[in-house]
Ligand code: 0L1
């Protein structure tokens with residue numbers, strides 16, 4: 048690791064304050080160009096520790112930048128991983144207050160809920176499907192704390208991969224009830240389709256993103272616990288939203304889920 052422990056703690060406090068106060072910041076690698084991947088995940092872990100110390104509960108995990116559309120949009124080449132806590136949860140159909148966010152965007156995702164723990168290395172799509180209880184549609188609201196979404200991957204990881212809010216809903220299916228590669232995905236804003244995709248847009252199969260997450264955690268001796276909800280990453284580019292917008296995600300055979308912004 049390149050950063051001292053107190054620098055990691057300061058950066059975690061700074062980024063979390065940006066999130067809680069809806070204030071943007073230049074990317075942290077501007078001031079810390081030597082920051083390495085371990086530092087980036089250590090800052091993310093320190094943000095989680097701050098939230099847990101205040102009574103937050105982990106409700107799941109996320110993979111981000113898992114589709115070529117998203118990678119192209121953000122000019123990056125690799126997926127990233129983050130955590131989901133209860134303060135991010137939005138009930139289906141509820142309204143998100145944009146005053147609590149900086150520059151929100153929405154992403155259409157497939158969510159997995161596990162019945163068994165998953166541990167890498169060597170985790171693959173088959174292991175993910177065998178460990179999955181059900182899958183369902185989900186919308187992630189991302190809100191990078193970096194000014195004008197200008198960042199590099201290490202800064203994004205430290206910022207918990209822009210996680211801000213999410214909603215899941217629609218029709219939960221057992222993994223054998225749906226072909227997650229060919230399933231059609233339509234994201235609507237104010238009644239008009241704004242992004243179209245298929246499950247295969249996410250690394251060829253959304254379960255591949257979950258396997259990557261298990262392998263990533265496995266390298267640190269960790270696992271994805273049974274019961275976890277995992278957002279597998281946006282199947283399309285992210286779509287900017289503002290107060291007054293209503294967003295609906297329709298996934299073929301899996302119904303729809305939506306939220307509003309005020
Ligand atoms: O969920 C995601 O794809 C997070 C991506 C992080 C970068 C961004 O803010 O777009």
Ligand code: MG
Nearest residue numbers: 154187280281
């Ligand atoms: Mg996402």
